[in-house]
Amino acid sequence: MSEPYIRLTNVGKKYETKTGAVEACGDINLEIKQSEFVAIVGPSGCGKTTILKMVAGLQPYTSGTITVAGKRVESPQTDVGIVFQEAIMLDWRDVLANVMLQIDIRKMDRAKYEPIARSLLKATGLEGFETKKPYELSGGMRQRVSICRALVHEPSMLMMDEPFGALDALTREQISMDIQRLWMETRKTALHITHSIPEAVLLADRVVVMGPRPGRIVEIIDIDLPRPRRLDRLPDRFHEYSTRIRDIFKSKGVLAMD
Amino acid sequence: MTLVSNSVKPDTGAARAFAISALRKLTPLAGVVGFLLVWQIFVVAWGVPAYLLPSPSAIGHAFINQLPLLISNGWVTVYEMLAGYALAVGIAIPLAIAITSSRRFNQLVMPTMLFFQIIPKVAIAPLFLVWFGVGTTPKVLVAFLISFFPIVIDAAVGLRSMSSEMTDLARSMGASRMQVFAQFRLPTSLPYLFSGLKVAATLAIAGTVVGEFVGADKGLGYLLLVTNSNMETALMFATIVALTIIGLVFYYLVELLESYLIPWHVTHRVELGTM
Ligand SMILES: Nc1ncnc2c1ncn2[C@@H]1O[C@H](COP(=O)(O)OP(=O)(O)OP(=O)(O)O)[C@@H](O)[C@H]1O
Ligand SMILES: [Mg+2]
Numbered sequence: 001m002s003e004p005y006i007r008l009t010n011v012g013k014k015y016e017t018k019t020g021a022v023e024a025c026g027d028i029n030l031e032i033k034q035s036e037f038v039a040i041v042g043p044s045g046c047g048k049t050t051i052l053k054m055v056a057g058l059q060p061y062t063s064g065t066i067t068v069a070g071k072r073v074e075s076p077q078t079d080v081g082i083v084f085q086e087a088i089m090l091d092w093r094d095v096l097a098n099v100m101l102q103i104d105i106r107k108m109d110r111a112k113y114e115p116i117a118r119s120l121l122k123a124t125g126l127e128g129f130e131t132k133k134p135y136e137l138s139g140g141m142r143q144r145v146s147i148c149r150a151l152v153h154e155p156s157m158l159m160m161d162e163p164f165g166a167l168d169a170l171t172r173e174q175i176s177m178d179i180q181r182l183w184m185e186t187r188k189t190a191l192h193i194t195h196s197i198p199e200a201v202l203l204a205d206r207v208v209v210m211g212p213r214p215g216r217i218v219e220i221i222d223i224d225l226p227r228p229r230r231l232d233r234l235p236d237r238f239h240e241y242s243t244r245i246r247d248i249f250k251s252k253g254v255l256a257m258d
Numbered sequence: 259m260t261l262v263s264n265s266v267k268p269d270t271g272a273a274r275a276f277a278i279s280a281l282r283k284l285t286p287l288a289g290v291v292g293f294l295l296v297w298q299i300f301v302v303a304w305g306v307p308a309y310l311l312p313s314p315s316a317i318g319h320a321f322i323n324q325l326p327l328l329i330s331n332g333w334v335t336v337y338e339m340l341a342g343y344a345l346a347v348g349i350a351i352p353l354a355i356a357i358t359s360s361r362r363f364n365q366l367v368m369p370t371m372l373f374f375q376i377i378p379k380v381a382i383a384p385l386f387l388v389w390f391g392v393g394t395t396p397k398v399l400v401a402f403l404i405s406f407f408p409i410v411i412d413a414a415v416g417l418r419s420m421s422s423e424m425t426d427l428a429r430s431m432g433a434s435r436m437q438v439f440a441q442f443r444l445p446t447s448l449p450y451l452f453s454g455l456k457v458a459a460t461l462a463i464a465g466t467v468v469g470e471f472v473g474a475d476k477g478l479g480y481l482l483l484v485t486n487s488n489m490e491t492a493l494m495f496a497t498i499v500a501l502t503i504i505g506l507v508f509y510y511l512v513e514l515l516e517s518y519l520i521p522w523h524v525t526h527r528v529e530l531g532t533m
Contacts, residue, residue: 058426078432084423091522092445105431105441135522 011064042210081150342401354413397469404465405458412454416447
């Protein structure tokens, strides 16, 4: 067994607020191997964003240890591409320049990465929109641009925090397929946060199921389905996995079916 | 209701859109014309003496006949206003940057700044006269003081308006402090900065006139005082018209610069405005 790329050991987070400490999550033990796609599902407020930000080094943790590539996370990780829930666009840059922002800030070779940016845009159906400004795009297109921006510098990790949260069902499905395809081409270590059970099962090698706040990991489920997984040919096992996760939520009182 | 209105509108969409847009452009103009017309009729019909309230046509005459006088004095006012405004912009923006980069500095200067802002500018204008005489300086200073505060405040709000997620994005890219400022924070602040610049643009002309009221031998504010004491009411109104034109032109120039520099913001606003 190779050393896990991301390792969380007994990680917990308490936010200090005016009304006292709020425990966002605790006892988080999780190992993510290189090139593995892990999805975290859980009810709102169970600390999913908090976990992602702690792993990315954007938020300090208050107990336990997190290591990435063997090194303890103590400051913002930069070998990463992050897609946030809301597409963060720089309105003053056009679509291509928004993707190339990643390259500009890192002072990487523009000539080398511009073709990569263009091919990513093409792969996500944004060919011909390179010179459009963000305000001329739909919400789904903006989110695609941020996915391209998270991948253009070829980072080792891809982190997505409910990237489809604000999108309609059809767009969600389309972008899910885009992500699966891009991930299969590059095999980056991916941490994907969602509260959609089918989306987690569709994309992930393993699904981490979390209980309500204060967030604990309830179960980690291996998704043993061949890729590429297709929404129009979902095997019965796909539904079995979904039902299993749904049952866990029901038993935790998160989902009431009647 | 809807049935009726549908059946009486057989014209094409394009023609209708044109009519609507023409109507939208003409509506404000019609308001102005109507107002002037009522004014003219009122003055003529009631025989209001010209020294009390001249008719719009008399003001128009005065404006055209005395145009050289208005221009020579107007130029002085414009010059003082622009100097004061430029000084305000030049000091306010760096100050806003300093305030938003250092909490300590913010605590240091904010109360003092607020204190100076609360003092009525009209009250310190005479003091400037004592210190600097009747020349250009006191007018520039009053224009500066009056337009300074909105720029600092709005620029500071803008520089603080970057979302925490955008901050996280910048950090995950390993952006340096300078990069965060130049690539994220400063462009994000521009819409706010421009709202301050526009408010300041409308105030600067008022500040200049206040400065001229207190003591001057030229400028439109001076002309106002002279025409007032000579009971040349028509010329006085013409002077007010000149001041209004200067103020409007200046405001729209700033707005033009805004639409040129931050088209993304302006487009967004126009969309909202026409909904
Ligand atoms: N900056 C903060 N200060 C105080 N408490 C916070 C802060 N951020 C999050 N929390 C608390 O921590 C808990 C977990 O928040 P988090 O954003 O990680 O949840 P989440 O699982 O991402 O939820 P969602 O699915 O709604 O995005 C919440 O209950 C919230 O109240
Ligand atoms: Mg969240």
